[in-house]
Amino acid sequence: MITVAFLTSGKTATAAEQTSLLRLSIREKGGIPFKCGGGICGTCRCKVEQGIENTDAVKPKERRHLTEADLAAGYRMACQTFVTGDVAVSWVPAAPVPEPSHESVPMKAGLRLELREARAMVAGATAEAARIGVAQTVCITDDGGFPIALERMDGARVTGPQIAWNKAFTAAGHKRSTHLFNTPNGPALPGNEAFGIQWSFEGRFAVFVGGFPIVVDGAVVGGIGLSGGNGEQDIACGMAGLRALAELLAPEGLAVLVEPDIKR
Structure with missing residues (x-):
């Protein structure tokens, strides 16, 4: 031995x-x-x-x-x-593994859209739609793309709810106004890097005008999608919805981004 x-x-x-x-x-x-x-x-x-x-x-x-x-x-x-x-x-001893900290670490606080805010946006968007004479469908989603509020105006197309949801889903999830995918030299155009992205999520990824991220204090908290008008009308109603949210949250010291071309 x-x-x-x-x-x-x-x-x-x-x-x-x-x-x-x-x-x-x-x-x-x-x-x-x-x-x-x-x-x-x-x-x-x-x-x-x-x-x-x-x-x-x-x-x-x-x-x-x-x-x-x-x-x-x-x-x-x-x-x-x-x-x-x-x-x-x-031998050189291995460096000791630090003990895990058991101190309470607060989770990151985040803003969340609720029904009050969603309803205010729908009201603002449909009021603008009525003013310009177009029957719109408006969908408001949370940051995961799930609907909080969905309203189809009288006379609006029966296809509008699904299309509006798709736009809001895309804007919230990809943090980008949907029309930016198809602007001149947009990433989803044939030959560009994101061509074919519209077939993602079983075809729910919308790459045309009418979907806008909802940005509060710099964070994307949801999306607004509209279907029923032409591009100019969808943008006008979408901006009206964002302005309604801005007016609602201003007294609380929260800033809402109100502009059509949003890319976070």
């Missing part, structure tokens, strides 16, 4: 000749640090302080991590080293 002294941890173990230094350390809790155990990571670098003559030949994997000067000084990789007699080894 041979004796191996693990100097850094202060432990000693006995084993048969031709024992793997790392395996002995693991079995006897000697303390040599390691990760891969196969000569890849270099973590188990250690120094044979006594008995270097009682170790086997240096392996090619060790030379990837140790210089000739290291080897001359007695350094070996424990996972590649087999001992044939008594040795004493030391």
Whole structure:
């Protein structure tokens, strides 16, 4: 039997000749640090302080991590080293893993649209639609693209609710006014980097005018989508909805971005 002294941890173990230094350390809790155990990571670098003559030949994997000067000084990789007699080894202790903090860390606070705000936007958008003489469908979604309020004016197309939702969903989720995808040299035009994006989400990704992110104090909190008018009319009604929200939230010190070309 041979004796191996693990100097850094202060432990000693006995084993048969031709024992793997790392395996002995693991079995006897000697303390040599390691990760891969196969000569890849270099973590188990250690120094044979006594008995270097009682170790086997240096392996090619060790030379990837140790210089000739290291080897001359007695350094070996424990996972590649087999001992044939008594040795004493030391190593640089692994950096301690910090204890997890149990201090209470508050979650990031965020603004959320609620039915009050959604209804105010719908009222503002439909009032503008009535003024300019177009039957609109208006959809307000939260930041995940799920509807909070959806209203189809009398006489509006039956296809309007789905289209308006698609626009609001896209504006909220992609944080961009939907018409910006198809402006001159827009990213969704044929040959450009986002061509085909309109087929995402089972075709719900809208890339034409009528969807606008709802931005409050710099954060996208939802989307407004409109269907029923031409591009100019959809923009006018969308801006009316955003202005209605701005007027509602102004007394609370919250700023709403009211502009057609929004890209966050």
